[in-house]
Amino acid sequence: MLTELFTPSVQHALDLVGIFVFAISGALLAVRKNFDVFGIAVLAEVTALGGGLFRDVMIGAIPPAAFTDLGYFITPLFAAGLVFFLHPHVERIQVGVNVFDAAGLGLFCVTGTVKAYEYGLGLTSSAALGLATAVGGGVLRDVLANEVPSLLRWDRDLYAVPAIVGATTVVLCIRFDTLNAVTSGLAVIAAFVLRLLALRFHWRAPRAYNRSSARAEEGSAAT
Template sequence: MTIPSGEMLKTLLLVLDLAGTFVFALSGALAGVKRRLDFFGILVLSFAAANSGGIARDVLIGATPPAAISDWRYLVVALCAGVLTFFAHRAIERVHGSVLVFDAAGLALFAVAGTQKALAFNLNPLMAAVLGMVTGIGGGIVRDVLLTEVPAVLRAEIYALAALAGALVVVAGHLLSLPSAPVAVVAASLCFAIRVLALQRNWQLPSAASRKGRGR
């Protein structure tokens, strides 16, 4: 995949980042509504869920200060999603499994954006994929921790692997010098599909409890 240069690269990364920020903010705010947080708590959760993965990515690759802190658009997008959810959560919740759907969308967008940004900073392709995965799972981890839940990535669910699959598609496209935009669409779609199918069909990784049960 040919990494676009100049304004094209900035625009692509910004669009992916802000889209991921919005949908992860929705997932965080919806989770806050379900836990009956107040207005301020919902806004805090929406910002934390939306930007934690991107902040971790930028710090790790040396893109400091992180975009989520230095660019006002990230704060505005996250807070707008939080306000929208607070006042219209009943309409948003009509989407079946809305929190999980928005979480899957955020996971896909951030995994792709994180990998592309890592490649743009000339990281090793394998490590770029790992960083893309970290970018995707970061927001969900912080959201779950703030709600005193075990993060989905640490349970038996197919979560981090879905992000890694999307990231590897981006890396493969880079190594094959394919156009970045179509590769990004395919990678995000693959990640989203894996996550949603895992939820619908209850696909899970082996856990210590399941191994113990078979041992009996």
């Protein structure tokens, strides 16, 4: 089914673009954390490939694509090298990085969902692995950097929700036999646009109903 949506060359090129941008975000966090060159490379690789590796292991696509295609492995290293030498300039174009990151999020939640379904998973499980493909690398990045994953923080703009929307759109299209290049592209765009809107207007997921203030939380923790 995946090969019917995009030609192999187009799919490969899109994958590499998404991997590159995710790797940039990982490498930038490593620089902010004052990691050495090895740490920068590790965070770049983990951020770029972590979600896809998790998906492939879960569905039994062994060995994972990250280890069978040299381009998948080399691209994050290239991004790490770029950030290592030019991180002040990369930081200055953070808005552009965010735009491409949103595009990668939309692409990976769609292709991850489709690949999981191709390997025999049900619709719900496929959507869950589509989400994991899109956000898994970022979670691993934050854990390695000793931070609460952005995915779980209420004070960060919506990230998982756009991926959920994209993955859900795909499984609905599969359910009603309407998945094709156009509808899959629309699913990518839906996730992409929702993420950009969240960045622009600082949309965030709601916390628990009648939640007390952060200051109250800190006070109760201290006691």
